[in-house]
Amino acid sequence: MKIISTLPTLRALDLTDVYLPNFCNHFNKSKKFNLITDEVDKAVEPFNVTILDLEGTGMSRLCFADWPSLRDLYLYRNNISVLEVNQLPINKTGLMRVYLDGNPVRRVEFDEKNYEFLKSRTNFTRLEVIMNFTLDCDCHGAWFARAARDYVITAILAGCSDGTPLTIVPPERVECDKFSCEGCICRRLWKDNMTRANCTARGLLTLPRVPALKEINASNNLIETIYAHDLPQTLQSLDLRNNRLARLDEAVVVALFEIPNRGVQLSGNPIICDCENKPFLEALRDHRTQVDDYNNVTCAGDGKTMDEVDFDELCDAKKILLTVTLAVSGMLIGLAALVGALYCRYEKTIKIFLYARGICLFCMAEDELDAEREYDAFVSFAHEDEQFVMEELVVYLEKEYKICVHYRDWIVGDMIPTQITRSVENSRRTIIVLSKKFVKSLWGLLEFKTAHFCALSEGRVRVIVLVIDDVTEDDTLDLQLRGYLLTNTYLKWGDPWFWDKLKYAMPRKGMVETETVPRTLSDLSNFNRSNMLRMGIELPALPSPTTC
Known part of the structure:
Protein backbone atom coordinates (compact mmCIF):
# COMPACT_ATOMS: atom_id res chain seq x y z
CA MET A 1 0.00 0.00 0.00
CA PRO A 170 -40.41 -12.57 -14.17
CA PRO A 171 -41.00 -11.62 -10.50
CA GLU A 172 -43.67 -14.32 -10.13
CA ARG A 173 -41.01 -16.97 -10.63
CA VAL A 174 -38.75 -15.73 -7.89
CA GLU A 175 -39.34 -17.91 -4.84
CA CYS A 176 -38.47 -16.82 -1.33
CA ASP A 177 -39.39 -20.09 0.35
CA LYS A 178 -40.45 -23.63 -0.51
CA PHE A 179 -41.90 -25.88 2.16
CA SER A 180 -44.33 -28.74 2.86
CA CYS A 181 -47.78 -27.64 4.05
CA GLU A 182 -50.45 -30.18 5.08
CA GLY A 183 -49.42 -32.66 2.43
CA CYS A 184 -48.91 -30.02 -0.29
CA ILE A 185 -45.88 -28.17 -1.68
CA CYS A 186 -46.07 -24.46 -0.81
CA ARG A 187 -44.04 -21.64 -2.34
CA ARG A 188 -43.75 -18.08 -1.08
CA LEU A 189 -42.94 -15.67 -3.90
CA TRP A 190 -40.83 -12.52 -3.77
CA LYS A 191 -43.14 -10.32 -5.78
CA ASP A 192 -45.97 -10.24 -3.17
CA ASN A 193 -44.68 -12.38 -0.27
CA MET A 194 -47.78 -14.59 -0.72
CA THR A 195 -47.99 -18.41 -0.69
CA ARG A 196 -49.03 -20.74 -3.50
CA ALA A 197 -49.99 -24.34 -2.63
CA ASN A 198 -49.66 -27.18 -5.12
CA CYS A 199 -51.83 -30.04 -3.83
CA THR A 200 -52.52 -31.90 -7.08
CA ALA A 201 -53.29 -35.62 -6.70
CA ARG A 202 -52.36 -35.81 -3.03
CA GLY A 203 -55.40 -37.81 -1.87
CA LEU A 204 -56.70 -34.82 0.10
CA LEU A 205 -60.12 -34.84 1.78
CA THR A 206 -60.04 -31.15 2.75
CA LEU A 207 -58.31 -27.98 1.63
CA PRO A 208 -55.04 -26.99 3.36
CA ARG A 209 -55.05 -24.04 5.75
CA VAL A 210 -51.92 -21.96 5.28
CA PRO A 211 -51.32 -18.29 6.23
CA ALA A 212 -51.13 -15.72 3.42
CA LEU A 213 -52.47 -18.24 0.92
CA LYS A 214 -53.04 -16.80 -2.53
CA GLU A 215 -53.40 -19.82 -4.83
CA ILE A 216 -54.43 -23.45 -4.29
CA ASN A 217 -54.24 -26.16 -6.92
CA ALA A 218 -56.20 -28.99 -5.30
CA SER A 219 -57.27 -30.79 -8.46
CA ASN A 220 -57.53 -34.59 -8.72
CA ASN A 221 -58.18 -35.25 -5.04
CA LEU A 222 -61.01 -36.78 -2.95
CA ILE A 223 -62.54 -33.59 -1.59
CA GLU A 224 -66.32 -33.97 -1.05
CA THR A 225 -67.03 -30.61 0.56
CA ILE A 226 -65.36 -27.35 1.52
CA TYR A 227 -66.05 -24.93 4.37
CA ALA A 228 -66.18 -21.16 4.58
CA HIS A 229 -63.12 -21.07 6.86
CA ASP A 230 -61.15 -22.89 4.14
CA LEU A 231 -61.40 -19.76 1.96
CA PRO A 232 -59.22 -16.92 3.32
CA GLN A 233 -59.70 -13.38 2.04
CA THR A 234 -56.23 -13.53 0.46
CA LEU A 235 -57.17 -16.47 -1.80
CA GLN A 236 -57.23 -15.41 -5.46
CA SER A 237 -57.20 -18.74 -7.30
CA LEU A 238 -58.78 -22.09 -6.38
CA ASP A 239 -58.52 -25.17 -8.59
CA LEU A 240 -60.91 -27.94 -7.48
CA ARG A 241 -61.22 -29.86 -10.72
CA ASN A 242 -61.80 -33.62 -10.62
CA ASN A 243 -62.80 -33.96 -6.99
CA ARG A 244 -66.02 -35.30 -5.41
CA LEU A 245 -67.92 -32.10 -4.81
CA ALA A 246 -71.65 -32.74 -5.17
CA ARG A 247 -73.26 -30.02 -3.04
CA LEU A 248 -72.24 -26.78 -1.36
CA ASP A 249 -74.35 -25.07 1.27
CA GLU A 250 -75.34 -21.44 0.90
CA ALA A 251 -72.79 -20.07 3.42
CA VAL A 252 -69.90 -21.71 1.53
CA VAL A 253 -71.24 -20.45 -1.80
CA VAL A 254 -71.27 -16.88 -0.49
CA ALA A 255 -67.69 -17.21 0.83
CA LEU A 256 -66.52 -18.80 -2.43
CA PHE A 257 -67.55 -15.91 -4.65
CA GLU A 258 -67.35 -12.94 -2.27
CA ILE A 259 -63.91 -11.88 -3.59
CA PRO A 260 -64.70 -10.39 -7.03
CA ASN A 261 -61.36 -11.24 -8.68
CA ARG A 262 -61.12 -14.76 -7.25
CA GLY A 263 -60.94 -17.44 -9.94
CA VAL A 264 -62.42 -20.92 -9.41
CA GLN A 265 -62.22 -24.15 -11.43
CA LEU A 266 -64.81 -26.87 -10.76
CA SER A 267 -65.11 -29.14 -13.80
CA GLY A 268 -65.00 -32.91 -13.29
CA ASN A 269 -67.04 -32.87 -10.07
CA PRO A 270 -70.31 -34.89 -9.67
CA ILE A 271 -72.45 -31.83 -9.02
CA ILE A 272 -76.05 -32.79 -8.20
CA CYS A 273 -78.54 -30.63 -10.05
CA ASP A 274 -81.68 -30.67 -7.91
CA CYS A 275 -83.82 -28.16 -6.07
CA GLU A 276 -81.93 -28.60 -2.81
CA ASN A 277 -78.67 -27.60 -4.54
CA LYS A 278 -80.24 -24.61 -6.27
CA PRO A 279 -78.24 -21.89 -4.37
CA PHE A 280 -74.96 -23.42 -5.57
CA LEU A 281 -76.17 -23.86 -9.14
CA GLU A 282 -77.51 -20.31 -9.32
CA ALA A 283 -74.25 -18.94 -7.90
CA LEU A 284 -72.29 -20.76 -10.61
CA ARG A 285 -74.43 -19.15 -13.26
CA ASP A 286 -74.41 -15.70 -11.65
CA HIS A 287 -70.63 -15.73 -11.14
CA ARG A 288 -69.70 -17.43 -14.38
CA THR A 289 -66.94 -14.87 -14.98
CA GLN A 290 -65.20 -16.16 -11.86
CA VAL A 291 -65.55 -19.81 -12.89
CA ASP A 292 -62.68 -20.25 -15.32
CA ASP A 293 -64.00 -23.57 -16.68
CA TYR A 294 -67.71 -22.64 -16.52
CA ASN A 295 -68.60 -24.26 -19.85
CA ASN A 296 -67.14 -27.58 -18.66
CA VAL A 297 -69.00 -27.71 -15.35
CA THR A 298 -71.78 -30.29 -15.75
CA CYS A 299 -74.47 -32.07 -13.73
CA ALA A 300 -73.91 -35.59 -12.46
CA GLY A 301 -75.95 -38.12 -14.41
CA ASP A 302 -77.35 -36.23 -17.39
CA GLY A 303 -74.20 -34.18 -18.15
CA LYS A 304 -76.10 -30.90 -18.60
CA THR A 305 -74.12 -27.68 -18.43
CA MET A 306 -75.23 -24.94 -16.05
CA ASP A 307 -76.81 -23.01 -18.93
CA GLU A 308 -78.91 -26.06 -19.83
CA VAL A 309 -80.33 -26.57 -16.35
CA ASP A 310 -83.92 -25.38 -15.82
CA PHE A 311 -84.03 -24.50 -12.12
CA ASP A 312 -87.81 -24.06 -12.10
CA GLU A 313 -88.26 -27.53 -13.57
CA LEU A 314 -86.02 -29.02 -10.89
CA CYS A 315 -88.11 -27.55 -8.12
CA ASP A 316 -91.35 -28.51 -9.93
CA ALA A 317 -90.19 -32.11 -9.87
CA LYS A 318 -89.74 -31.81 -6.13
CA LYS A 319 -93.25 -30.40 -5.81
CA ILE A 320 -94.65 -33.29 -7.85
CA LEU A 321 -92.83 -35.78 -5.64
CA LEU A 322 -94.21 -34.06 -2.56
CA THR A 323 -97.72 -34.13 -4.02
CA VAL A 324 -97.47 -37.83 -4.83
CA THR A 325 -96.12 -38.53 -1.34
CA LEU A 326 -99.00 -36.65 0.26
CA ALA A 327 -101.52 -38.43 -1.96
CA VAL A 328 -100.13 -41.86 -1.11
CA SER A 329 -100.03 -40.93 2.57
CA GLY A 330 -103.65 -39.79 2.36
CA MET A 331 -104.67 -43.06 0.73
CA LEU A 332 -102.87 -45.07 3.40
CA ILE A 333 -104.50 -43.04 6.16
CA GLY A 334 -107.89 -43.53 4.51
CA LEU A 335 -107.29 -47.25 4.16
CA ALA A 336 -106.21 -47.45 7.81
CA ALA A 337 -109.37 -45.59 8.83
CA LEU A 338 -111.52 -47.96 6.76
CA VAL A 339 -109.83 -51.02 8.27
CA GLY A 340 -110.30 -49.51 11.73
CA ALA A 341 -113.97 -48.89 11.10
CA LEU A 342 -114.50 -52.44 9.81
CA TYR A 343 -112.64 -53.80 12.82
CA CYS A 344 -114.81 -51.83 15.23
CA ARG A 345 -117.95 -53.03 13.41
CA TYR A 346 -116.93 -56.69 13.11
CA GLU A 347 -114.36 -57.02 15.91
CA LYS A 348 -115.65 -60.29 17.30
CA THR A 349 -116.05 -61.93 13.90
CA ILE A 350 -112.53 -60.90 12.90
CA LYS A 351 -111.03 -62.20 16.13
CA ILE A 352 -112.81 -65.52 15.73
CA PHE A 353 -111.58 -65.77 12.13
CA LEU A 354 -107.98 -65.00 13.12
CA TYR A 355 -108.03 -67.19 16.18
CA ALA A 356 -109.39 -70.17 14.27
CA ARG A 357 -106.35 -69.93 11.97
CA GLY A 358 -103.77 -69.33 14.72
CA ILE A 359 -103.08 -65.79 13.43
CA CYS A 360 -102.17 -62.85 15.67
CA LEU A 361 -102.95 -64.66 18.91
CA PHE A 362 -100.94 -62.11 20.92
CA CYS A 363 -103.47 -59.46 19.84
CA MET A 364 -106.28 -61.20 21.71
CA ALA A 365 -106.80 -61.64 25.46
CA GLU A 366 -108.01 -65.02 26.67
CA ASP A 367 -110.93 -63.45 28.49
CA GLU A 368 -112.03 -61.95 25.15
CA LEU A 369 -111.95 -65.29 23.38
CA ASP A 370 -113.73 -67.07 26.24
CA ALA A 371 -116.08 -64.21 27.13
CA GLU A 372 -119.14 -66.44 26.65
CA ARG A 373 -117.81 -69.22 28.92
CA GLU A 374 -119.46 -69.00 32.35
CA TYR A 375 -116.88 -70.85 34.43
CA ASP A 376 -113.13 -70.64 34.81
CA ALA A 377 -112.87 -74.38 35.36
CA PHE A 378 -114.97 -77.53 35.47
CA VAL A 379 -113.73 -80.10 37.99
CA SER A 380 -114.13 -83.75 36.92
CA PHE A 381 -113.61 -86.30 39.68
CA ALA A 382 -114.77 -89.68 41.01
CA HIS A 383 -117.34 -89.76 43.78
CA GLU A 384 -114.79 -91.37 46.12
CA ASP A 385 -112.50 -88.32 45.79
CA GLU A 386 -115.23 -85.81 46.68
CA GLN A 387 -113.70 -85.00 50.07
CA PHE A 388 -110.39 -83.91 48.48
CA VAL A 389 -112.25 -81.83 45.93
CA MET A 390 -114.58 -80.11 48.39
CA GLU A 391 -112.14 -79.53 51.26
CA GLU A 392 -108.93 -78.84 49.36
CA LEU A 393 -109.30 -78.07 45.67
CA VAL A 394 -112.53 -76.08 45.43
CA VAL A 395 -111.85 -74.15 48.65
CA TYR A 396 -108.52 -72.92 47.21
CA LEU A 397 -109.70 -72.22 43.68
CA GLU A 398 -112.90 -70.37 44.51
CA LYS A 399 -110.95 -67.66 46.27
CA GLU A 400 -110.12 -66.38 42.78
CA TYR A 401 -111.97 -68.42 40.16
CA LYS A 402 -115.50 -69.47 39.37
CA ILE A 403 -115.63 -73.25 39.53
CA CYS A 404 -118.20 -75.72 38.13
CA VAL A 405 -118.78 -78.96 40.09
CA HIS A 406 -121.51 -81.43 39.26
CA TYR A 407 -122.95 -81.86 42.77
CA ARG A 408 -123.74 -78.14 42.89
CA ASP A 409 -124.03 -76.76 39.37
CA TRP A 410 -125.62 -79.48 37.27
CA ILE A 411 -129.30 -79.22 36.40
CA VAL A 412 -131.36 -81.95 38.01
CA GLY A 413 -133.06 -84.18 35.47
CA ASP A 414 -130.79 -83.57 32.46
CA MET A 415 -128.98 -86.46 30.86
CA ILE A 416 -125.44 -86.93 32.21
CA PRO A 417 -123.68 -86.84 28.77
CA THR A 418 -125.48 -83.56 28.01
CA GLN A 419 -124.45 -82.16 31.40
CA ILE A 420 -120.84 -83.19 30.78
CA THR A 421 -120.73 -81.57 27.34
CA ARG A 422 -122.36 -78.37 28.63
CA SER A 423 -119.94 -78.13 31.58
CA VAL A 424 -116.89 -78.57 29.34
CA GLU A 425 -118.14 -76.06 26.77
CA ASN A 426 -118.97 -73.44 29.42
CA SER A 427 -115.59 -73.71 31.20
CA ARG A 428 -112.22 -72.27 30.24
CA ARG A 429 -110.43 -75.23 31.78
CA THR A 430 -111.37 -78.81 32.68
CA ILE A 431 -109.57 -80.12 35.77
CA ILE A 432 -109.30 -83.93 35.86
CA VAL A 433 -108.74 -85.24 39.41
CA LEU A 434 -107.06 -88.48 38.31
CA SER A 435 -107.02 -91.38 40.72
CA LYS A 436 -107.54 -95.14 40.69
CA LYS A 437 -111.20 -94.54 41.45
CA PHE A 438 -111.45 -92.08 38.52
CA VAL A 439 -110.18 -94.56 35.89
CA LYS A 440 -112.89 -97.02 37.00
CA SER A 441 -115.57 -94.34 36.58
CA LEU A 442 -117.38 -94.48 33.23
CA TRP A 443 -118.57 -90.88 33.57
CA GLY A 444 -115.14 -89.66 34.64
CA LEU A 445 -113.52 -91.08 31.49
CA LEU A 446 -116.31 -89.57 29.37
CA GLU A 447 -115.67 -86.17 30.93
CA PHE A 448 -111.95 -86.49 30.18
CA LYS A 449 -112.51 -87.53 26.55
CA THR A 450 -115.01 -84.73 25.99
CA ALA A 451 -112.60 -82.12 27.36
CA HIS A 452 -109.67 -83.62 25.48
CA PHE A 453 -111.47 -83.61 22.11
CA CYS A 454 -112.55 -80.00 22.65
CA ALA A 455 -108.90 -79.05 23.25
CA LEU A 456 -107.87 -80.99 20.13
CA SER A 457 -110.44 -79.20 17.97
CA GLU A 458 -109.36 -75.74 19.21
CA GLY A 459 -105.65 -76.42 19.26
CA ARG A 460 -105.42 -75.00 22.79
CA VAL A 461 -104.50 -76.38 26.22
CA ARG A 462 -107.71 -76.62 28.22
CA VAL A 463 -107.23 -79.87 30.23
CA ILE A 464 -105.40 -79.81 33.59
CA VAL A 465 -104.67 -83.28 35.05
CA LEU A 466 -104.15 -83.59 38.84
CA VAL A 467 -102.79 -87.00 39.88
CA ILE A 468 -103.60 -87.64 43.56
CA ASP A 469 -102.33 -91.22 43.93
CA ASP A 470 -100.14 -93.78 42.08
CA VAL A 471 -102.67 -94.32 39.30
CA THR A 472 -100.00 -93.75 36.62
CA GLU A 473 -98.48 -97.11 37.54
CA ASP A 474 -101.79 -98.96 36.99
CA ASP A 475 -101.50 -101.33 34.03
CA THR A 476 -105.25 -101.20 33.42
CA LEU A 477 -105.13 -97.44 32.68
CA ASP A 478 -107.28 -96.40 29.70
CA LEU A 479 -105.15 -96.32 26.52
CA GLN A 480 -106.26 -92.83 25.50
CA LEU A 481 -105.64 -91.48 28.99
CA ARG A 482 -102.24 -93.21 29.13
CA GLY A 483 -101.37 -91.67 25.76
CA TYR A 484 -102.40 -88.24 27.04
CA LEU A 485 -100.21 -88.59 30.14
CA LEU A 486 -97.25 -89.58 27.98
CA THR A 487 -97.61 -86.53 25.75
CA ASN A 488 -98.59 -83.86 28.30
CA THR A 489 -97.42 -82.64 31.69
CA TYR A 490 -99.62 -83.11 34.76
CA LEU A 491 -99.64 -82.00 38.40
CA LYS A 492 -98.84 -84.37 41.26
CA TRP A 493 -100.56 -83.91 44.62
CA GLY A 494 -97.90 -83.54 47.30
CA ASP A 495 -95.58 -81.50 45.08
CA PRO A 496 -94.42 -78.50 47.17
CA TRP A 497 -95.15 -76.29 44.12
CA PHE A 498 -98.55 -77.89 43.52
CA TRP A 499 -100.71 -74.81 44.16
CA ASP A 500 -98.38 -72.46 42.28
CA LYS A 501 -98.32 -74.74 39.27
CA LEU A 502 -102.09 -75.13 39.36
CA LYS A 503 -102.61 -71.39 39.49
CA TYR A 504 -100.19 -70.96 36.58
CA ALA A 505 -102.26 -73.44 34.51
CA MET A 506 -105.51 -71.64 35.24
CA PRO A 507 -106.87 -68.89 32.91
CA ARG A 508 -104.99 -65.57 33.11
CA LYS A 509 -106.79 -62.34 32.33
CA GLY A 510 -105.46 -60.43 29.33
CA MET A 511 -103.33 -63.30 28.00
CA VAL A 512 -103.69 -66.01 25.38
CA GLU A 513 -102.15 -69.39 25.92
CA THR A 514 -99.75 -69.88 23.01
CA GLU A 515 -99.04 -73.52 23.82
CA THR A 516 -100.69 -75.82 21.32
CA VAL A 517 -101.78 -79.40 21.37
CA PRO A 518 -102.07 -81.80 18.42
CA ARG A 519 -105.18 -80.85 16.44
CA THR A 520 -106.13 -84.40 15.50
CA LEU A 521 -105.78 -87.85 16.89
CA SER A 522 -103.48 -88.69 14.01
CA ASP A 523 -101.19 -85.83 15.07
CA LEU A 524 -101.26 -87.13 18.61
CA SER A 525 -100.27 -90.62 17.49
CA ASN A 526 -97.45 -89.33 15.28
CA PHE A 527 -96.27 -87.00 18.04
CA ASN A 528 -95.71 -89.83 20.52
CA ARG A 529 -95.49 -92.88 18.25
CA SER A 530 -92.02 -93.86 19.52
CA ASN A 531 -93.17 -93.81 23.15
CA MET A 532 -96.27 -95.85 22.32
CA LEU A 533 -94.26 -98.47 20.47
CA ARG A 534 -91.72 -98.81 23.30
CA MET A 535 -94.60 -99.56 25.68
CA GLY A 536 -96.41 -101.88 23.27
CA ILE A 537 -99.45 -99.57 23.11
CA GLU A 538 -101.48 -98.91 20.00
CA LEU A 539 -103.77 -95.89 19.96
CA PRO A 540 -107.31 -96.92 18.92
CA ALA A 541 -109.32 -95.09 16.32
CA LEU A 542 -111.51 -92.53 18.00
CA PRO A 543 -114.65 -90.74 16.83
CA SER A 544 -114.53 -87.16 15.59
CA PRO A 545 -114.07 -84.55 18.36
CA THR A 546 -117.11 -83.03 19.98
CA THR A 547 -117.82 -79.55 18.65
CA CYS A 548 -116.82 -77.02 21.31
Missing part, protein backbone atom coordinates in the same frame (compact mmCIF):
# COMPACT_ATOMS: atom_id res chain seq x y z
CA LYS A 2 2.96 2.31 0.66
CA ILE A 3 4.20 1.68 -2.86
CA ILE A 4 0.85 2.62 -4.35
CA SER A 5 0.52 5.71 -2.18
CA THR A 6 3.94 6.90 -3.37
CA LEU A 7 2.72 6.60 -6.94
CA PRO A 8 -0.17 9.06 -7.07
CA THR A 9 -0.23 9.03 -10.84
CA LEU A 10 -0.57 5.20 -11.03
CA ARG A 11 -3.57 4.37 -13.20
CA ALA A 12 -3.19 0.66 -14.00
CA LEU A 13 -2.10 -2.19 -11.72
CA ASP A 14 -1.65 -5.76 -12.97
CA LEU A 15 -1.22 -8.44 -10.30
CA THR A 16 -2.24 -11.40 -12.44
CA ASP A 17 -1.43 -14.77 -10.88
CA VAL A 18 0.25 -13.17 -7.89
CA TYR A 19 -1.03 -15.22 -4.97
CA LEU A 20 -2.78 -12.71 -2.76
CA PRO A 21 -5.58 -14.50 -0.92
CA ASN A 22 -5.51 -11.77 1.78
CA PHE A 23 -5.48 -8.90 -0.69
CA CYS A 24 -8.32 -7.12 1.08
CA ASN A 25 -6.39 -7.11 4.36
CA HIS A 26 -3.52 -5.22 2.74
CA PHE A 27 -5.31 -2.83 0.42
CA ASN A 28 -8.56 -1.99 2.14
CA LYS A 29 -7.35 1.32 3.48
CA SER A 30 -10.59 3.03 4.57
CA LYS A 31 -14.12 2.49 5.76
CA LYS A 32 -16.92 1.44 3.46
CA PHE A 33 -19.00 4.13 1.83
CA ASN A 34 -22.20 4.98 3.62
CA LEU A 35 -24.83 4.77 0.89
CA ILE A 36 -27.32 6.81 2.88
CA THR A 37 -25.01 9.81 3.63
CA ASP A 38 -22.61 9.28 0.71
CA GLU A 39 -19.72 9.95 3.08
CA VAL A 40 -16.21 8.44 3.31
CA ASP A 41 -13.31 8.79 5.69
CA LYS A 42 -11.74 12.06 4.42
CA ALA A 43 -8.51 11.38 6.30
CA VAL A 44 -7.51 8.72 3.78
CA GLU A 45 -6.73 9.60 0.19
CA PRO A 46 -8.52 7.30 -2.21
CA PHE A 47 -6.59 5.20 -4.73
CA ASN A 48 -6.47 6.65 -8.23
CA VAL A 49 -6.09 3.31 -10.03
CA THR A 50 -8.59 2.99 -12.88
CA ILE A 51 -7.62 -0.48 -14.14
CA LEU A 52 -6.96 -3.25 -11.61
CA ASP A 53 -6.21 -6.83 -12.73
CA LEU A 54 -6.39 -9.40 -9.91
CA GLU A 55 -6.91 -12.48 -12.06
CA GLY A 56 -5.83 -15.71 -10.38
CA THR A 57 -4.76 -14.12 -7.10
CA GLY A 58 -6.89 -16.49 -4.97
CA MET A 59 -8.88 -13.73 -3.31
CA SER A 60 -12.29 -14.74 -1.90
CA ARG A 61 -14.16 -11.51 -1.33
CA LEU A 62 -14.63 -7.98 -2.66
CA CYS A 63 -13.24 -4.88 -0.94
CA PHE A 64 -13.24 -2.04 -3.47
CA ALA A 65 -15.74 0.39 -2.05
CA ASP A 66 -13.01 3.02 -1.54
CA TRP A 67 -11.45 2.75 -5.00
CA PRO A 68 -13.58 5.48 -6.61
CA SER A 69 -11.47 5.80 -9.73
CA LEU A 70 -11.81 2.16 -10.77
CA ARG A 71 -13.22 1.67 -14.23
CA ASP A 72 -12.22 -1.94 -14.99
CA LEU A 73 -11.85 -4.59 -12.28
CA TYR A 74 -10.61 -7.98 -13.49
CA LEU A 75 -11.32 -10.78 -11.01
CA TYR A 76 -11.15 -13.85 -13.25
CA ARG A 77 -10.38 -17.26 -11.75
CA ASN A 78 -10.72 -16.47 -8.07
CA ASN A 79 -12.72 -17.91 -5.15
CA ILE A 80 -15.38 -15.24 -4.75
CA SER A 81 -18.72 -16.87 -3.77
CA VAL A 82 -20.75 -13.81 -2.80
CA LEU A 83 -21.22 -10.75 -4.99
CA GLU A 84 -21.33 -7.95 -2.41
CA VAL A 85 -22.35 -4.91 -4.43
CA ASN A 86 -21.67 -2.64 -1.43
CA GLN A 87 -17.98 -3.55 -1.80
CA LEU A 88 -17.86 -1.92 -5.26
CA PRO A 89 -17.47 1.85 -5.82
CA ILE A 90 -21.09 2.25 -6.79
CA ASN A 91 -21.11 5.95 -5.94
CA LYS A 92 -18.49 6.82 -8.53
CA THR A 93 -19.26 8.78 -11.63
CA GLY A 94 -19.02 7.05 -14.96
CA LEU A 95 -18.74 3.45 -16.12
CA MET A 96 -17.59 0.65 -13.86
CA ARG A 97 -16.97 -2.88 -15.20
CA VAL A 98 -16.42 -5.91 -12.99
CA TYR A 99 -15.24 -9.20 -14.57
CA LEU A 100 -16.19 -12.19 -12.43
CA ASP A 101 -15.85 -15.12 -14.86
CA GLY A 102 -14.51 -18.27 -13.29
CA ASN A 103 -15.70 -17.55 -9.73
CA PRO A 104 -18.07 -19.82 -7.74
CA VAL A 105 -20.58 -17.05 -7.15
CA ARG A 106 -23.87 -18.43 -5.82
CA ARG A 107 -25.36 -15.47 -4.02
CA VAL A 108 -25.73 -11.73 -4.54
CA GLU A 109 -25.92 -9.26 -1.67
CA PHE A 110 -28.08 -6.57 -3.20
CA ASP A 111 -31.20 -5.25 -1.51
CA GLU A 112 -33.89 -2.67 -2.12
CA LYS A 113 -31.72 0.20 -0.78
CA ASN A 114 -28.97 -0.69 -3.27
CA TYR A 115 -31.57 -0.78 -6.02
CA GLU A 116 -33.03 2.61 -5.14
CA PHE A 117 -29.57 4.18 -4.74
CA LEU A 118 -28.32 3.02 -8.15
CA LYS A 119 -31.62 3.87 -9.79
CA SER A 120 -31.32 7.43 -8.47
CA ARG A 121 -27.80 7.67 -10.02
CA THR A 122 -28.48 6.19 -13.44
CA ASN A 123 -27.36 9.47 -15.02
CA PHE A 124 -24.03 9.37 -13.19
CA THR A 125 -23.04 5.75 -12.55
CA ARG A 126 -23.08 2.78 -14.87
CA LEU A 127 -22.25 -0.60 -13.33
CA GLU A 128 -21.58 -3.58 -15.56
CA VAL A 129 -21.00 -7.06 -14.14
CA ILE A 130 -19.67 -9.71 -16.51
CA MET A 131 -20.62 -12.90 -14.73
CA ASN A 132 -20.97 -16.05 -16.86
CA PHE A 133 -22.27 -18.03 -13.85
CA THR A 134 -25.70 -19.01 -12.56
CA LEU A 135 -27.56 -17.90 -9.46
CA ASP A 136 -30.33 -19.37 -7.37
CA CYS A 137 -33.08 -17.00 -8.40
CA ASP A 138 -34.72 -16.74 -5.02
CA CYS A 139 -35.43 -13.84 -2.69
CA HIS A 140 -31.70 -13.18 -2.23
CA GLY A 141 -31.26 -12.39 -5.90
CA ALA A 142 -34.64 -10.83 -6.57
CA TRP A 143 -33.62 -7.19 -6.32
CA PHE A 144 -30.46 -7.84 -8.33
CA ALA A 145 -32.58 -9.51 -11.01
CA ARG A 146 -34.93 -6.54 -11.01
CA ALA A 147 -32.00 -4.12 -11.32
CA ALA A 148 -30.74 -6.11 -14.30
CA ARG A 149 -34.23 -6.21 -15.82
CA ASP A 150 -34.68 -2.44 -15.32
CA TYR A 151 -31.16 -1.69 -16.67
CA VAL A 152 -30.09 -0.19 -13.37
CA ILE A 153 -27.20 -2.70 -13.58
CA THR A 154 -25.89 -4.42 -16.67
CA ALA A 155 -25.47 -8.12 -15.82
CA ILE A 156 -23.83 -9.75 -18.82
CA LEU A 157 -24.20 -13.54 -19.22
CA ALA A 158 -26.06 -13.79 -15.88
CA GLY A 159 -28.66 -16.53 -15.53
CA CYS A 160 -30.67 -18.63 -13.10
CA SER A 161 -29.75 -22.18 -12.16
CA ASP A 162 -32.49 -23.48 -14.48
CA GLY A 163 -30.83 -21.79 -17.47
CA THR A 164 -33.17 -18.79 -17.71
CA PRO A 165 -31.32 -15.50 -18.40
CA LEU A 166 -31.43 -13.30 -15.32
CA THR A 167 -32.73 -10.33 -17.27
CA ILE A 168 -35.93 -12.09 -18.33
CA VAL A 169 -36.87 -13.78 -15.02
